[in-house]
Amino acid sequence: MLKKLQQHALESPGKVGLIDKLGKHNYKEIYNRSLNLSSKLHTLLSAHPKRGTEGDPSLKRIITLTDSDSSHALSQYASWGNRAVTIPLSVKATPTEIDYFVNDSQADLIVSQPHYSERISNLNVPIYYIGKDDLTSKAASSSQFAHNSSEDDCLVVYTSGTTGKPKGCMHKHRSVQAQIETLVDYWGWSASDKILNVLPMHHVHGLINVMNCSLWSGATCELRETFKVQDTWEALLRDRSHEDALTLFMAVPTIYYSLIKHYHDQKLDKSLVHSRLSHFRLMVAGSASLPGPTLEEWQSISGQRLLERYGMTEIGMGISNPLYGSRIQGHMGYALPGVKCALRDLESGEIFWDSETAENKLSSGREGELYIKSPCMFDRYINKPEASRETFTEDGWFKTGDCAIVNQIDEKSGMFKHLGRLSQDIIKKGGYKLSALEIEGTILEHPSVSEIVVVGIPDDKHGQEVAAIILFHKSTTSQDELLKTIQDHCKKVLSSYKIPRVWKVVEEIPKNAIGKVVKKDIVKLF
Structure with missing residues (x-):
């Protein structure tokens, strides 16, 4: 990511990379501000010994608790610029939850903003508060980013805690890069894309699928601190000649539901809405099951058939409906390039369908637990060696805990239908x-x-x-x-x-x- 950022700063310095409440930030500014912040964090990190011993003892860990604006991107780059692990937290996290994350992750530093001080000031860990100067400085930095190996730990994303206490999933630079490169290629990202982000930045949907894919591609990412239905509609309905006219939108099903409700409640102009939205290159729904009525209603309103996909904190994205081709409601899609899938019988425990050896054979609608092998896979749950071992088979399959079947669609096999979490x-x-x-x-x-x-x-x-x-x-x-x-x-x-x-x-x-x-x-x- 750091090399890509530098490349964009050198080749397209004036290109806008981020838009937030403070304005527009081009790639040269993002690069220089990240370097400046990296240098400040280095001074703080050098003054304090590493707290924990789990993982590589030479790598420090930095929690980021910031708004969903350019401060989030700068904090990520500045962390990696120190050869440190970045750990994004939800801005809705309570002091008790933050205390758990700090201790569980063995964090060495917190990067935040002054308006979050009440939640974190009592924690026994150094804190750097990002100021306006960090986000608006025009000065070029004389410092350099540290070198990161592809095998270095780089990102901890916590699970949603749907089955217990949230677990920290440790990703290495190679798995994060694999996630981004796979999605950029499969979903056709380019530097001409413009995307609006209304998703939280502490999870892979907003963090990887939206912001990091956008910045990797040299595209423009417009960041909102939270989803507001009126504000989102105004952005979606910009005239195609507007310099910030969007080409991409990604959201969770509840957001699409809210947009549909607002459309009907406010009696928006049907012709205008359809005309503006039908020009989008792609709209994606994920992170939860997409109800059929929502899919069909949104297509009727916008002319857009939402692309459903399947991912987890542990694996990034593993399965996706195609960019071009049939998108079938209730189906997650096909395995992404480089991803291998298998189905395990729920009773006997045997693997009865394996894409490594049976790429074009159907499971005849037979239900099974979905297993995955992927270059996007996380490395381990931090501080939880037993849970890490239990989540993998002896031959390296990750147990997703999700139930699925494989169907044949349009003479092509291997399209997965999600039946739900086993638990x-x-x-x-x-x-x-x-x-x-x-x-x-x-x-x-x-x-x-x-x-x-x-x-x-x-x-x-x-x-x-x-x-x-x-x-x-x-x-x-x-x-x-x-x-x-x-x-x-x-x-x-x-x-x-x-x-x-x-x-x-x-x-x-x-x-x-x-x-x-x-x-x-x-x-x-x-």
Whole structure:
């Protein structure tokens, strides 16, 4: 990344790389400011001994707690410029959570901004507060970045904590570069692209797929501190002649849902919206399952068939629908170049489908746990050697914990359909294994349903019972009547054993910082 940044600064110094609340920042400015910040961090790091011993003892670790603006990019480059590991945290993290991350990661330094001081001032670790001068300085730096090896640790991204305490996934420079190069090539990135980021920067979706792919490509990334529906619509609807007219947009399904709702509530001009959005080169949805109604409604509004993909903190992106070709709702797509996939039988534990040896053979709709081998793979969970060992097979397959099948689409095999997390979305009721995602998708087809989450809850008779929390669209009909309508609908479209037996009507579906539903928390509601 540092060599790419230097290359863009030399070859296209005046090209705008980032846009944020402070204005536009060209590649020369980004490079020089990163060097300046790197030099300041080096002085601080040199004055303090390394806290931990896990991993390479010569590499220090730097937590970044910054807004989603140019400070985030500069902090990343400045960390790597010190041959250090960067650890981005959510700006919504509480003092208790930050304390956990600092101690778990054995951080040597925190890079933040003054308005976060109350959350971090009591921690026993040095802090550097980024000032306005760091973000606006025009001066060229005389310092140089340290050399990084491809085998150096470089990035810790914490998991969402959907199955327990968040685990820090350690990536090396080679795996981060592999992630970026794969997506840049597969999704057709170029220096002419302009993308709006409304996603958190502590997770791979916003951090890698959006910002780092953009900066690697010499493109322009416009950063927003948070998603605001009106603000986002204004950016999406810029005239194609506008100098900042966007070509790319990536978001989570809940954001597309909010955009659709605003479109209808505000009665936006249908012709204008379709005209402006249909010119986008690509729109991507990920980080959570994309409901069929959202996909179809967005395509009707915008002319854009959203590209679904599959990734994890541990592997980056592993599977994607094609840039050109059929994009099938509910399907994650095909294995990305260089990625190998396998399916393990849920009962016997045997691998019955393996892309290494059966590239064009189908699994005949047979369900299995998805295994992956990829150059984008993380190295380990920090400070958790047992968990690291358990997540890999002896021959190097990563156990994703996700259930999938392989289908044939348009005479081509190997398109994966996601059935859900084994620990959350596969409900074991009596002798049945039920896909919560299938049940959710079927119920969402009813026009009165806004959102639904299906989970398995403990049951003495069946082991688990199917339960659902449901959010209805605004209506003059009572919630009891609406629920009765949905229950009648389920009897027509679902086998009896798949129908939720326990229902809870809510005003809002709880989600985490990146828009994911944490199902273990949903179960507690019952």
